Amino acid sequence: MRDIFRTRRMWRRRGELKPRYDVVVIGGGSHGLATAYYLAKNHGITNVAVLEKSYIGSGAAGRNTTIIRANYRTPEGAEFYRSSVELYEHLSLDLDFNLLFSQQGHLTLAHSDRAMITMAERAEVNQLLGIDSRLVYNDETARLCPELNLSDDVTWPILGALYHPPGGIIRHDAVVWGLARGADRRGVEIHPYTEVTGIERSNGRVTGVKTTRGEIACDTVISATAGWSTLIGDMAGVPLPITTHILQAFVTEPLKPFLHVIIVSSQMHVYISQTDRGEFLIGAEIEPYTTYRGTSTFPFLEYSARHTLELFPQLESAKVLRQWTGLCDISPDYSPILGLTEVDGFLISCGWGTYGFKAAPIVGTTLAELVATGRTPQLIAPFTLERFYTDTLVSELAAAAVSH
Amino acid sequence: MTGLDFVSLDRAVAGDGFEPRLSSPLCRALEGSDRVLDLSFLGKIEVRGDVDAINGDLEVVRITPQRALVLCAPEEAAALRDRLPGMVIDMTAALAGLELHGVRTLRRLTDLDLDALPAVGRVADVPCLVLRNGDSFRLFFPQEYGHSVAEVVLDVLKGLE
Amino acid sequence: MTVDGVPNVRVCVEPVREGATVRAQNVLGSLDRDLLNVVDRIGGPFTPVGFYYRTMLRPRRLWPQYERVLRNLAGLGCLDKSGRRSGRYDVEHRRADVLVIGGGEAGVAAARAAAENSVGSVVLVDERAAPHIDGVETLAPARAIGFYEGGLVPVDAGNVLYRFRAGKVVVATGTVEQPLLFPGNDLVGVLLPQAVRRLVDDWALKPGDRGVIVSADGAGLDVVEQLRRAGVEIVEVVDLRESLPSTLAANGRRGRLESVTIEGRELACDLLVMSGGRQPAYSLLAQAGARVEYDARRGIFVPVDLPANVEAAGSVTETEPAAAPPPPSFDGGDAKGRCFVCICEDVTEKDVKRALAEGFDSLELAKRYTTVTMGPCQGRLCHLPSIRLYARETGSDEGAIGTTTARPPWAPVSLGLLAGRGLEPAKRTAIHHRHVELGATMMWTGAWRRPHSYGDAAGEARHVHEALGLIDVSTLGKLLVEGPDAAAFLELLYPNRFADMKVGRVRYGVLGSDAGRIMDDGTIGRIADDRFYVTTTSTGADTVIEWFDWWNAVWGMDVEVVNLTGALAAVNVAGPRSRELLGRLTDVDVSNEGIAYLDTKEAHVAGVPCLILRIGFVGELGYELHFASPYGEYLWDTLLERGKDLGIRPFGLEPQRILRLEKMHIIVGQDTDSESNVLEAGMPWIAKLDKDDFVGKWALEHVQARGFREQLVGFEMANGVVPAEGGQIVLDGRSAGRVTSARMSPHLGKAIGMAWVRPQLAVEDARIEIKVDGRLEAARVRLKPFFDPKGERLRA
Incomplete structure (x- = not known):
């Protein structure tokens, strides 16, 4: 307890770049830092540099809606995210940093019978894998969330929901900081404000990276750059089937506890949770256009407000305080692309769409294992880049072009 | 029967005990209201091709350089279909329409620039063609959204009372 | 305060309404005897910044209880759990030639000039009451929410949201008075000059009996006269431009100011007016695209490089130095009070120093760690002071540190206003009302309302x-495809063959994507040599029409596509x-x-x-x-x-x-x-792979070459139990397929369905097991229709 009054540095001051590292991780977000952390912790690989073009956690890691869950549609996806939730459950203790993981439960609402089928499918897939996930009807939904408007007097009446008790929200910045501290203490170097401008190759393998602060030699480069993945991929000569879209979110002013479960409606493109700070954190579906421009739009606020009030009319007088935008790297099947590429020594973690933050610890452990052993762990084998050439997609889309 | 008679409103035949009758998609929503006029049965003929070749004293709304909508009285539609140039499709049944008054009302329904009409945009969240004559506006929109639009229009009018 | 159930109302600026119910919020008991104070009291040493991240970690099982306590302490106002929509909001789309934001002197002058030069329509928006100006439409009280894409400026006018698009926007939002940082700056009785002006001028209230003024600019000194007129005794006036005291602190009891200590001298007083200079309210300009630059001479951030069609007027942009940059914070000597950087978020100078020492040494990181500027004032009062503090503590200068992004909205705006009237458009068929009259249960399919059944x-x-x-x-969906190339167009779009179709015939078609995936299905009738009538699924119509138009544009064939x-x-x-x-x-x-x-x-x-x-x-x-x-x-x-x-x-x-x-x-x-394709979906006859080309042909050839991975089949349940749609086919405890459709057929008296299964199970009469309510139920695979497999009824 006394420790909390002592001021201890979280991480070392940024030093000079060394001429050579064993592993260079591009991207100081949750994935990059987790990979560096587990490289050091699980495999003793500590000659690692994490390069971040801005401050750590400045990208998707600091902009997401902080939801952690495992109730995916495909067995491959559900199994993978289940491992992630398990790691998240122990991550606070592991990092000795309270990430404020609030496993308050997660309700995905169904407003049409087609959606009910999708929910049932997810519940069935999840249960086979031992994931706590089930279809609930309005009587139970009313008990789980008495504040939710379950009446028929709305545009999209609620027919049922997929209930996932272990689903939760977490303090996203704390995840970044905890991982950064853990990696730093094990010898990993974190270099904020260091942008990668090129990737050096020779005979089909990586030999180094160029940065705004000089060149580095290395054998292994891991790109964990989410919305910017295609740009980094191009530097390595690896074209990626990724498009970048923006995703928007906003918070209200802090209010006393009101909502004790996470509410998602894909029909209405809205995610609603109340953080430990009391703010309502409300996010949307990705915007349909591709862009790197991170400006927030007003229509997003309008339709999100409209949809939020359909579910929670009590929020009518709550005020929006801040809105922001993040970049999402969308893959054709809404599943991630993870692991090796055709360029030796160039590894990727991308294609996360809106699911990246949930996967940080499991991406870290599996990529670290891949780097250390040279073998792709079974858990991420379905998510290789190769699948787009072998036609073995892992579709998280229920129906053509309809995300959930 | 030849061609696309099943698309038009004016090819029905009464007799043999049959009395075909039309009903407007707006009639229920507008029941009892005298503030808007139902234009759903107004003739709306789409022309594709050389729209410059359309001649005569007609109300022609250009949609694109190669597309136009010719508005006419219902009884003129048949003759027009025969004589208009290019590909001619009777869109009378596809588009519901209404006429209403007041700039303020329109401002609450659409973000179109009311000084740059006619234009196609969204009215009450529905794709719509808007025409203006002084303080009077005509709206044409997919008939399947007709009931929704009419409800919103009446709600807006009520709000401005 | 909570007013009429609306939480977090700033009652200092909210007009009084008759019958309004005002309650204090976020206190236990009354404000004077607030039990939460205890937390504050012991909080001094007890809850340093980042406190939560370091505590309550062990044991893990107790965290939910800790969390409940945390959550109850967080937040400000309370929501009414049984609150309903008031239905009083509307949206109005507006255009103006000139939109002036801010009705102070500069804003009024700009509006008047625009009106006199007859530039067209001029609108002035002001938070309080703006004067009448000939030729200018005034909206007040109203507040610009932000500056958005395409020059959209939404304005909050109470019950109506005005969405403005203006030829020119004049931003005259003025400046925001900045507080000074010294111990005790949160005490009741410590005020900014603006608050004094409001209390004295607007409400005719006497803000205290004995006042001390500490000011870095003229604004603080300007209130001296006002206070005197209101009968306040002025104890001391400190003009920081002339003398800089080495220590400054406010002392109080029970949260109220009792004295001020300046360089060791204790002056009894119950009012302290502080002014740390004025920061231009540049947020709207920054959102519009202006750059924000540090002006070291005046110690403030100023907007520069305004985009076209945006102007700044008045003090938001004035260049004359009016203030001396005050010190980032004052040493309080041995004062006990805490020195707040951010009042909304309860962040003290000590917290900020600690964050920097811990390594949160960039502005953005420190902001997220300490939560400075993240409260309801959106940084108006704490952004500049915190940057000054970072600069001093990190030994850099404000210009190098820069500002954080000016994120919209500029002014907090209620969800109710944003939502507007909140009606979603629905598609109804021409027969819709007959179904309702017949007592049908209506349901959504896509944007359509359709009858589920009539009971x-x-x-x-x-x-x-x-x-x-x-x-x-x-x-x-109904499409007309017409023109000399109509048949050739459909041949290329669909895997099916159409060239051999006679006029007056209909064929079932499945539309595929370029990756060979099933997009939609429907019927295609040839109603003339050069005219086809195509139907699509109800929810797929819009996508199919776009798809047709897209390929028509790509191929440039002589075809017209009409949406009927x-x-x-x-x-x-x-x-x-x-x-x-x-x-x-x-x-x-x-x-x-x-x-x-x-x-x-x-x-x-x-x-x-x-x-x-x-x-x-x-x-x-x-x-x-x-x-x-x-x-x-x-x-x-x-x-x-x-x-x-x-x-x-x-x-x-x-x-x-x-x-x-x-x-x-x-x-x-x-x-x-x-991911489904026609081959694995059991419809190989659709794909005419001998055609020269069609959309997705290569992909289907690839599927054929690689062999099937799963197949769509029918199944019949052994015990008449209907599995859930989405249910799993289980083989050796793992998923081996999924049920897509399942129903009890009243005509056949059987529970039937369709499912994707592994190819080895896609054999007539193969036994499969389906998980139903946690149990495994047996079923038999069927490859032919359950009813009338030869189609005799259809052809009768």
């Missing part, structure tokens, strides 16, 4: 087999007695020779010109009638009336699903997903 889904389904049913299928979806209503008259009914209504020959299965013909039905398509989605003899939508109610009524003696009965979507499942007809999007 007896099983009975309705059985009736179609036994007698005669009528269903509204107006929601089908809304123009036409459609009904399906189905059942063994349908021919008899149709015969009563039309002159054309309706015999099996006159209109054979998969024929199409134009004819008058009950006097209405119709396109008749003889197809059989529901598995019985049936005719789809497509006709101009305004005849919908008439034809529906006539069919029911003339078919009464034949026992005609309307049926809804649910019975139709049962009927089509008996025939193993797929529903795209339910039985298929984004």
Whole structure:
């Protein structure tokens, strides 16, 4: 307890770049830092540099809606995210940093019978894998969330929901900081404000990276750059089937506890949770256009407000305080692309769409294992880049072009 | 029967005990209201091709350089279909329409620039063609959204009372 | 404070309304005896910044309890759990030639000048009451929310949200007075000059008896006269431009100011007016695209490089130095009070120093760690002071540190106002109201409202087999493809063959993506040599139309595509007695020779010109009638009336699903997903791989080459249990497929369904196990339709 009054540095001051590292991780977000952390912790690989073009956690890691869950549609996806939730459950203790993981439960609402089928499918897939996930009807939904408007007097009446008790929200910045501290203490170097401008190759393998602060030699480069993945991929000569879209979110002013479960409606493109700070954190579906421009739009606020009030009319007088935008790297099947590429020594973690933050610890452990052993762990084998050439997609889309 | 008679409103035949009758998609929503006029049965003929070749004293709304909508009285539609140039499709049944008054009302329904009409945009969240004559506006929109639009229009009018 | 149930109202600026109920918030008991104070009191040393991240870690199982306590302490106002929508909000879209934001001197002058130069319409928006100006429309009280894409400036005017797009926007938002940082700066009685002006001028209140003024600019000194007039005794005036005290602190008891200590001198007072200079309110300009730059001479951030069509007026942009930059914070000597950087978020100078020492050494990181600027004032009062502090503590300068992004909205705005009237458009068929009158349960399919059933889904389904049913299928997408290249166009779009189709015939088609995935299905009728009538699924219509238009543009063929979806209503008259009914209504020959299965013909039905398509989605003899939508109610009524003696009965979507499942007809999007192709979906005859080319051909060839990974099959349950749609086929404890459709067939008396299974299970009569409510239930695979496998009923 006394420790909390002592001021201890979280991480070392940024030093000079060394001429050579064993592993260079591009991207100081949750994935990059987790990979560096587990490289050091699980495999003793500590000659690692994490390069971040801005401050750590400045990208998707600091902009997401902080939801952690495992109730995916495909067995491959559900199994993978289940491992992630398990790691998240122990991550606070592991990092000795309270990430404020609030496993308050997660309700995905169904407003049409087609959606009910999708929910049932997810519940069935999840249960086979031992994931706590089930279809609930309005009587139970009313008990789980008495504040939710379950009446028929709305545009999209609620027919049922997929209930996932272990689903939760977490303090996203704390995840970044905890991982950064853990990696730093094990010898990993974190270099904020260091942008990668090129990737050096020779005979089909990586030999180094160029940065705004000089060149580095290395054998292994891991790109964990989410919305910017295609740009980094191009530097390595690896074209990626990724498009970048923006995703928007906003918070209200802090209010006393009101909502004790996470509410998602894909029909209405809205995610609603109340953080430990009391703010309502409300996010949307990705915007349909591709862009790197991170400006927030007003229509997003309008339709999100409209949809939020359909579910929670009590929020009518709550005020929006801040809105922001993040970049999402969308893959054709809404599943991630993870692991090796055709360029030796160039590894990727991308294609996360809106699911990246949930996967940080499991991406870290599996990529670290891949780097250390040279073998792709079974858990991420379905998510290789190769699948787009072998036609073995892992579709998280229920129906053509309809995300959930 | 030849061609696309099943698309038009004016090819029905009464007799043999049959009395075909039309009903407007707006009639229920507008029941009892005298503030808007139902234009759903107004003739709306789409022309594709050389729209410059359309001649005569007609109300022609250009949609694109190669597309136009010719508005006419219902009884003129048949003759027009025969004589208009290019590909001619009777869109009378596809588009519901209404006429209403007041700039303020329109401002609450659409973000179109009311000084740059006619234009196609969204009215009450529905794709719509808007025409203006002084303080009077005509709206044409997919008939399947007709009931929704009419409800919103009446709600807006009520709000401005 | 909470006013009329609306939480977090700043009562200092909210006009008083008669009958308004005002309650204090976020206190236990009353404000004077706030029990939460205890937390504050012990909080001094007890809750340093980042406290939560380091505590309550062990034991892990107790965290939920800790968390509950944390959550209850967080937040400000309370929501009314039984609150309803007030329905009082509306949106108005506005245009103006000049939009002036801010009704202070500069704003008024700008508006007046614009009006005098007759530039067109001029609108002035002000938070309080703005004066009347000839030729200017004034909106007040109203607040610009932000500056958004395309020059959109939404304005909050209470119950109406004005969405402005202006030719020119003049931003005259003035400046925000900045507080000084010294111990005790949170005490009641420590005020900014603006608050004094409001209390004295607007409310005629005397803010205290004995006042001390500490000011870095003229604004603080300006209130001296006002205070004197209000009867406040001025104890001391410190002009920081002339003398800089080495220490400054406010002392109080029970949260109220009692004295101020300046360089060791303790002055008894109950009012302290502080002014740390004025920061231009540049947020709107920054959102509009202006750059924000540090002006070291004045110690503030100023907007520069304004975008075209945006102007700044008045003090938001003035360049004269009016203040001396005050020190980032004052040493309080041995004062006990805490020195707040951010009042909203309870962040002290010590917290900020600690964050920097811990390594949160960039502005953005420190902001997130300490939460400075993240409270309801959106950084108006703490952004600049915190940057000054970072600069001093990190030994850099404010210019190098820069600002954080000026994120919208600029002013907090309620969800109610943003939501507006909140009506979502719904599509209704021309026959919609008849269904409602007949007591149908309506449901959503995409944007459409459709009848689920008329109360007896099983009975309705059985009736179609036994007698005669009528269903509204107006929601089908309907396209006309016309032109010399029409047949060639469809040949390229679909895997099917159309070139050999005779006029008057209909064919089932499945549309594929360029990756060979199933996009949609429907029927294609050739109604003339160069004219095809194409139907699509109800929810796929818009996508298919875009798809057609896209390829038409790519290939540049001589084809026109016309969307007739809304123009036409459609009904399906189905059942063994349908021919008899149709015969009563039309002159054309309706015999099996006159209109054979998969024929199409134009004819008058009950006097209405119709396109008749003889197809059989529901598995019985049936005719789809497509006709101009305004005849919908008439034809529906006539069919029911003339078919009464034949026992005609309307049926809804649910019975139709049962009927089509008996025939193993797929529903795209339910039985298929984004990866399904026609080969694995059991429809190899669709794909004419001998055609030169069609969209997705290479992908289907690849599927054929690689072999099947899963196949869509039918199944019949052994024990009559109906599994859930989405249920799992289980093999050795793992998923080996999934149920896509399942129903009890009242006609067959069996539980039937369709499922994707591993190829080794896609064999007639293969035994599979399906998980139902946690148990495994046995089923047999069926590859042929459950009902009328030879299609004799359809061809009858």
